[in-house]
Amino acid sequence: MKQVVIATKNRGKAKDFEALFTPLGYEVVTMFDVAPDMEIEETGTTFEENAVLKAETLSKALGTIVIADDSGLAVDALDGAPGVYSARYAGDHDDEANIVKVLENLKGVPEEERTARFMCALAIAGPELETTTVFGSCEGVILEEKRGTNGFGYDPIFFVPELNRAMAELSPEEKGAISHRGNAIRKLADLLPTLLH
Numbered sequence: 001m002k003q004v005v006i007a008t009k010n011r012g013k014a015k016d017f018e019a020l021f022t023p024l025g026y027e028v029v030t031m032f033d034v035a036p037d038m039e040i041e042e043t044g045t046t047f048e049e050n051a052v053l054k055a056e057t058l059s060k061a062l063g064t065i066v067i068a069d070d071s072g073l074a075v076d077a078l079d080g081a082p083g084v085y086s087a088r089y090a091g092d093h094d095d096e097a098n099i100v101k102v103l104e105n106l107k108g109v110p111e112e113e114r115t116a117r118f119m120c121a122l123a124i125a126g127p128e129l130e131t132t133t134v135f136g137s138c139e140g141v142i143l144e145e146k147r148g149t150n151g152f153g154y155d156p157i158f159f160v161p162e163l164n165r166a167m168a169e170l171s172p173e174e175k176g177a178i179s180h181r182g183n184a185i186r187k188l189a190d191l192l193p194t195l196l197h
């Protein structure tokens, strides 16, 4: 089976990638499989910088083509926070604490001002390949309490108006069809024939 290597240690992201790549005939391989002891420090100040950093670091270490995802939630009423710091907003990769902090900071903010978007930068790097980045986003509204148990991160408090459901109430396939990550992956898929020629 063809493999696609993703420079991630986030199992939620890995599941999102599997929902999108398995139907295309690819097996998704993550850092848990190929570089479990490697830590890549995210020193960038933008999604793009961090995605490039992760893709190029793992690609150089393995000598293969690697895709990396840097993503997050931008809430308008919080001036775009948590943004690039989404994974470490309240505690390091503590999804529950991160959700509590967003809800706390939005207390009293009315629904029409709770607009937000998920953003995703995907970078692809490889030997003999010019590193390339694509972007995807997904518009939503921050709920006042959690709904649903699917997905990861902020999915339970992210309401998707076009589907009238929280992101965590969607199946992996439904999420992939509308998500920031799904939108970015489709753009990358369109570019692959030219990139790999």
Ligand SMILES: O=c1[nH]c(=O)c2ncn([C@@H]3O[C@H](COP(=O)(O)OP(=O)(O)OP(=O)(O)O)[C@@H](O)[C@H]3O)c2[nH]1
Pocket (backbone or CB within 6 Å): 007, 008, 009, 010, 013, 042, 069, 070, 071, 072, 073, 086, 087, 093, 098, 118, 151, 152, 153, 154, 155, 156, 158, 179, 181
């Ligand atoms: O509810 C969510 N649904 C999503 O679809 C989603 N995508 C991103 N996020 C948030 O943004 C951080 C990314 O930070 P991030 O790109 O550095 O990834 P990460 O540190 O979790 O893993 P890695 O890929 O770097 O190993 C994540 O941890 C989450 O908090 C999401 N939340």
Ligand SMILES: [Mg+2]
Pocket (backbone or CB within 6 Å): 042, 087
């Ligand atoms: Mg990270």
